[in-house]
């Protein structure tokens with residue numbers, strides 16, 4: 564048993580990369596190099612070793628959890644003497660800006676969808692629930708994008724509750740990173756998936772006293788973790804990669820940063836990191852880490868080096 568210091572036993576089982584990899588237990592690699600390229604985020608050096616060493620074991624564990632959920636439902640059905648309809652299995656993926664949540668979520672979606680019975684797996688990012696820029700500006704929150712108060716938390720909770728309740732169809736608003744804003748009127752339609760992945764900075768926030776938190780509806784949650792200084796560097800590296808790509812588009816909110824010199828761009832990226840994203844990480848996101856079922860800890864090179872799994 565691992566200890567959390569002072570001799571107090573830890574509620575987690577901890578694995579290094581090698582011992583976690585062994586838990587893949589023959590799970591086949593069902594992903595081509597082309598598919599890996601498609602799901603990899605910009606400036607994320609994610610590679611096939613990462614899938615083989617980390618995510619196949621994780622996919623196996625998630626499938627076991629989904630199967631266990633089904634057995635629990637059978638138990639309740641037996642108790643009630645009538646069949647209880649299955650509800651979607653909900654997975655939350657949390658962590659800082661620029662930590663690589665989207666890549667991991669896209670990969671899990673693909674791996675899980677290729678499991679036995681080919682379940683329907685949907686992925687929703689919480690950015691669609693950000694208030695539009697006009698609302699953020701009116702509330703003085705433009706420098707707080709990504710903070711809990713920058714989201715329509717009620718709408719997000721309603722959406723996940725609807726999914727958990729098994730509604731046949733629902734939809735979520737859409738965010739366009741290029742324009743840095745909600746696309747007015749656009750919706751992503753979600754039709755009763757077997758598994759839903761909800762990815763975002765704040766998905767593990769706790770509720771106000773007496774309230775219901777999003778994470779109360781999760782069947783499994785993952786926190787993607789790394790040292791703050793390493794994430795800062797990844798944020799800046801990605802800002803430079805975006806400068807060479809998306810920011811060159813005149814419609815990009817960040818287009819002005821494609822036109823300044825490298826020193827000015829670096830200074831601006833540092834400011835965005837220090838004044839917005841690091842404050843949010845330290846004040847709001849990191850404190851939710853202990854609520855995750857599983858923590859993936861990345862090293863400086865973006866490679867997962869340790870995995871912590873909560874004892875159930």
Ligand SMILES: Nc1ncnc2c1ncn2[C@@H]1O[C@H](COP(=O)(O)OP(=O)(O)O)[C@@H](O)[C@H]1O
Pocket residue numbers: 604605658659660661662663664665666740741805809817
């Ligand atoms: N300014 C931007 N313009 C366009 N795309 C962006 C911008 N910032 C981030 N992205 C993209 O949005 C996605 C989510 O990024 P982020 O919220 O930082 O989470 P993470 O890096 O953990 O996936 C990533 O795929 C990233 O490449």
Ligand SMILES: CC(C)(COP(=O)(O)O)[C@@H](O)C(=O)NCCC(=O)O
Pocket residue numbers: 660688689690691708709762763764765835836839840
């Ligand atoms: C869109 C985000 C708030 C992330 O949204 P999420 O899907 O995690 O809810 C974030 O990527 C972002 O744009 N932050 C604003 C600060 C910045 O531009 O760096």
